[in-house]
Amino acid sequence: MKVIITGATGMVGEGVLLECLQNEKVSDVLIVSRRHYDLQHPKLKELLVPDFFNIEAFAEQLKIYDACFYCAGISSIGVKEDAYTKITYDTTLHFAKVLLGLNPNMVFNFVTGRHTDSTEQGKSMWARVKGKTENALLKLPFKGQYNFRPGFMKPFKEQKNVKAVFKPIIFLYPKLFSASSLTMEQVGRAMIKTVTNGYRKQILEVSDIKELSRNS
Template sequence: MKVVVFGGSGLIGDGFVQESLRAPDVTEVITVGRSPMDTPHPKQRHVVHDDFLDLTPIRADLDGADACFWGLGVSAVGMSPHDYERVTYGYTLAAVRTLTELNPGLTFAYLSGAGTDSGERGRSRWARVKGRTENAVIDAFPNGYALRPAFVLPAHQQRSKTRAYRWGTAAVAPLAPLIRRLTDTAMTDTAQIGRAALHLARHGHERHVLENRDIVALAKHRDD
């Protein structure tokens, strides 16, 4: 299985990458980003690309992919509505258009978030834009999925690049074992998200929008 990961240098994108590299049935992992990236694993190849609104120059690298795990995203805090929509919706849709041409049967797992507005009518702009993006992915691919984790803990010794998130993780980490024993709706980690995406690529799922509880459940299937 050939897996393409967008946003592989980010916290959750790294979970997609690391779990894909560990999976015996994944033969190749293509990561796409603006900056060079170390690729010590023989299964991984990194493609440097600047314009995420036009993926035509890297079509050959994407061709033959069986799955795309989308971890590329930004916080709406401090961004103009136009820029947030361009990155969140525009970049994703450019990839969707290219990948549907190359392989309409591909599994596309889009990293969304808890609280996303599928109806696209709520007060929260970020939730509406995320919901619009989810709907576009699911409409484009029979195997299109939206992953909606709640609070995400780092795995694989990865750290968030966002200072506030690092502080939040440090504060929550001591309570994480208790929270996880009490509920599966509030927290997951990057390894679980990666394993859930791989499970979707192998087996699909009856639902196309998967909440935190669903991600935790899928991650328990050790079917690699």
């Protein structure tokens, strides 16, 4: 399969990318980023797009792909709701709609977060906005559309984009809280399997991601 990945300069996108590069079911990977990701690999191509709202200008490079693993995003800490909505909801929906027009048989996976609020009515700003984004994506007629709600994710050893604050708990947290913990390998493998096998749910919690990642 041929896969587009966003967010490779962040921890989740980088982890999904590394799994795709080592997975035999993936033949080609295009990372779409605002900043350069320094890695050379025979499967890998890079498309630098300074403004995702102008993604349609790069339509020719985005055609004939089987899946998009949308891992781009920002932390909500210190960000006002309108700014967070523009990046999380507006940008994602615009990107998805452009890809849908180019690749109607595509599977589109979106990384949200544990405790995302599907009602869009809760007190947590980030959870409401993520829920609004999930709900809007679910209405788009992709071949498959899945929303990943991971908890803690242990990165690959070779990952470069891991925030220093997480490093002290990388090995401790999964041992203490295994039910809410995943590895980036599991997340990447589960994403790939949504393309090859699909899944019975469109919103995937930690337990679903673990189940789907097995034997992929």
